[in-house]
Amino acid sequence: MASQSLHLIAPPTASRSLARISTAVIPNLRLPYLRQGLRLPLACSSAQTPPSNHGPAPAVLSSDNGIGGGPIAGAASAIDVDAVSEAELKENGFRSTRRTKLVCTIGPATCGSEQLEALAVGGMNVARVNMCHGTHEWHRQVIRQVRWLNEEKGFAVAVMMDTEGSEIHMGDLGGSASAKAEDCEIWTFTVRAFKSPLPERTINVNYDGFAEDVKVGDELVVDGGMVRFEVIEKIGPDVKCKCTDPGLLLPRANLTFWRDGSLVREGNAMLPTISSKDWLDIDFGIAEGVDFIAVSFVKSAEVINHLKSYIAARCRDREISVIAKIESFDSLKNLEDIIRASDGAMVARGDLGAQIPLEQVPSVQQKVVKICRQLNRPVIVASQLLESMIEYPTPTRAEVADVSEAVRQRADALMLSGESAMGQFPDKALTVLRSVSIRIERWWREEKHYEVMELPDVAASFSDKISEEICNSAGKMANNLGVDALFVYTKTGHMASLLSRCRPDCPIFAFTNSTSVRRRLNLQWGLIPFRLGFSDDMESNLNRTFSLLKQRGMIQSGDLVIALSDMLQSIQVMNVP
Numbered sequence: 379m380a381s382q383s384l385h386l387i388a389p390p391t392a393s394r395s396l397a398r399i400s401t402a403v404i405p406n407l408r409l410p411y412l413r414q415g416l417r418l419p420l421a422c423s424s425a426q427t428p429p430s431n432h433g434p435a436p437a438v439l440s441s442d443n444g445i446g447g448g449p450i451a452g453a454a455s456a457i458d459v460d461a462v463s464e465a466e467l468k469e470n471g472f473r474s475t476r477r478t479k480l481v482c483t484i485g486p487a488t489c490g491s492e493q494l495e496a497l498a499v500g501g502m503n504v505a506r507v508n509m510c511h512g513t514h515e516w517h518r519q520v521i522r523q524v525r526w527l528n529e530e531k532g533f534a535v536a537v538m539m540d541t542e543g544s545e546i547h548m549g550d551l552g553g554s555a556s557a558k559a560e561d562c563e564i565w566t567f568t569v570r571a572f573k574s575p576l577p578e579r580t581i582n583v584n585y586d587g588f589a590e591d592v593k594v595g596d597e598l599v600v601d602g603g604m605v606r607f608e609v610i611e612k613i614g615p616d617v618k619c620k621c622t623d624p625g626l627l628l629p630r631a632n633l634t635f636w637r638d639g640s641l642v643r644e645g646n647a648m649l650p651t652i653s654s655k656d657w658l659d660i661d662f663g664i665a666e667g668v669d670f671i672a673v674s675f676v677k678s679a680e681v682i683n684h685l686k687s688y689i690a691a692r693c694r695d696r697e698i699s700v701i702a703k704i705e706s707f708d709s710l711k712n713l714e715d716i717i718r719a720s721d722g723a724m725v726a727r728g729d730l731g732a733q734i735p736l737e738q739v740p741s742v743q744q745k746v747v748k749i750c751r752q753l754n755r756p757v758i759v760a761s762q763l764l765e766s767m768i769e770y771p772t773p774t775r776a777e778v779a780d781v782s783e784a785v786r787q788r789a790d791a792l793m794l795s796g797e798s799a800m801g802q803f804p805d806k807a808l809t810v811l812r813s814v815s816i817r818i819e820r821w822w823r824e825e826k827h828y829e830v831m832e833l834p835d836v837a838a839s840f841s842d843k844i845s846e847e848i849c850n851s852a853g854k855m856a857n858n859l860g861v862d863a864l865f866v867y868t869k870t871g872h873m874a875s876l877l878s879r880c881r882p883d884c885p886i887f888a889f890t891n892s893t894s895v896r897r898r899l900n901l902q903w904g905l906i907p908f909r910l911g912f913s914d915d916m917e918s919n920l921n922r923t924f925s926l927l928k929q930r931g932m933i934q935s936g937d938l939v940i941a942l943s944d945m946l947q948s949i950q951v952m953n954v955p
């Protein structure tokens with residue numbers, strides 16, 4: 379039966395009749411299973427009312443870009459995709475669209491509507507708010523502003539909330555933006571609560587066990603080495619320290635202490651990964667409809683499982699992806715388990731570099747990127763990518779090399795922190811990430827630097843296994859045939875991520891019927907997510923997609939595409955008519 383077979387639709391120059399691909403192409407594929415739907419749990423559907431998956435599909439390729447409800451911008455114009463992807467696609471052509479995704483931390487430098495819009499236009503795929511800083515009211519404004527821009531201007535920026543976590547950090551410096559610690563000055567680190575103002579050269583520490591845990595002679599390291607102190611005396615709750623490496627203290631800077639060259643993990647090793655404040659922030663994030671929650675200082679898979687079941691119980695109408703931040707010494711012992719439990723990971727090099735020797739950070743980065751690719755989880759490389767651009771309009775050559783390396787490793791996403799949150803040149807920093815990504819990706823394709831990465835099976839069921847085989851084969855076919863794009867019709871996004879995992883030469887157009895899935899696909903390498911109501915009839919899905927995309931000038935007759943579907947578990951090769 380033709381509808382149960384894999385279809386190879388030959389290019390128009392050859393015969394246009396359907397030709398079957400023999401199962402030999404995909405050895406593990408058994409035809410009777412081809413019509414099985416993917417059996418992935420979809421705990422919550424979108425908060426929006428997505429077009430029905432049954433019955434006649436609406437003739438509109440729509441993008442309901444807002445996080446909440448609201449009118450669909452441009453719905454009248456029949457087709458709508460993220461305005462920035464569309465522009466990139468038209469400007470650069472199919473093959474040269476950017477594959478690496480960009481995350482920007484929003485802070486005082488970028489929280490205004492115009493600045494947020496400039497970042498969205500500049501290619502920000504995900505806006506990150508860091509709960510270490512700012513009030514709920516501040517974060518709410520930012521999240522709503524992003525949502526409003528999506529709705530009004532046709533962007534599809536996802537929102538990531540990043541928890542504070544409960545590692546040791548300083549207080550907020552009594553409201554000052556920073557404080558300078560000079561060589562040999564004596565500062566007091568204390569767990570005492572002061573009524574403001576703080577006495578001179580006094581720093582609050584958030585961890586009650588601090589004065590008990592440190593010892594005279596310990597080295598106190600601020601923000602992974604921006605400032606260093608030596609503990610010289612303990613007086614009750616106060617710890618007197620002498621500055622040994624002068625520098626700038628910033629509010630809520632992270633603190634670690636070291637004894638005989640090793641990181642001290644005493645009582646603070648028992649601090650909860652998710653503090654009571656973090657739970658309140660998580661409730662806030664769920665209520666505000668964030669797409670991702672990044673968990674700071676993850677030590678084990680349990681905490682991720684715990685949070686995931688909390689979210690599933692609290693949020694039945696939509697999914698939120700949980701991203702594990704790899705930044706603590708303890709996370710390295712349980713790396714695979716943590717990543718497997720999560721929906722993605724972040725190499726949070728800022729704190730990671732404060733917990734392990736700096737020279738080990740690059741190899742950990744490479745390892746995390748590799749494990750994530752193998753386990754099919756998106757990975758973000760974060761912190762200090764363009765640190766000097768907080769102050770200067772041009773990056774250092776070393777920073778460009780660092781960004782290039784992350785792109786070369788084929789991480790899913792790069793992240794700006796201070797550069798976009800409080801730097802002087804957020805847009806320029808984003809432009810650097812964008813242009814370096816595009817350049818390195820092109821070089822990689824032109825020079826055919828294919829890494830031969832083993833992609834182990836990740837399937838949990840036979841049906842998943844079929845999807846995986848189809849995607850792996852499609853990835854190879856796309857490169858061998860030099861196709862212009864992969865099209866994937868996916869309800870849960872799973873098949874789109876399996877294709878992304880192959881890191882094919884061509885871009886992947888991911889059509890999904892859920893706004894929430896669509897926004898989350900924004901984080902994954904090479905995916906251009908569209909929202910589209912589609913049916914089980916691939917022929918009609920394809921024809922409609924072709925005509926809608928052609929109307930928008932996003933594809934042309936003759937373009938060669940491979941189309942996959944996770945309802946039918948099918949694969950077709952065809953020229954756009």
Ligand SMILES: Nc1ncnc2c1ncn2[C@@H]1O[C@H](COP(=O)(O)OP(=O)(O)O)[C@@H](O)[C@H]1O
Nearest residue numbers: 483484485486508510511512628795796799800
């Ligand atoms: N919501 C915010 N409000 C005020 N300042 C912020 C905010 N978010 C970020 N920042 C500033 O930007 C800097 C860099 O951001 P980030 O790397 O996310 O935080 P951190 O330095 O705490 O790891 C912060 O140290 C802080 O000075």
Ligand SMILES: C=C(OP(=O)(O)O)C(=O)O
Nearest residue numbers: 705726727728729760761
């Ligand atoms: C991204 C990081 O986390 P945060 O900015 O929240 O400290 C990091 O430590 O690199």
Ligand SMILES: [K+]
Nearest residue numbers: 540541542674
């Ligand atoms: K954080």
Ligand SMILES: [Mg+2]
Nearest residue numbers: 705726728729
């Ligand atoms: Mg951190």
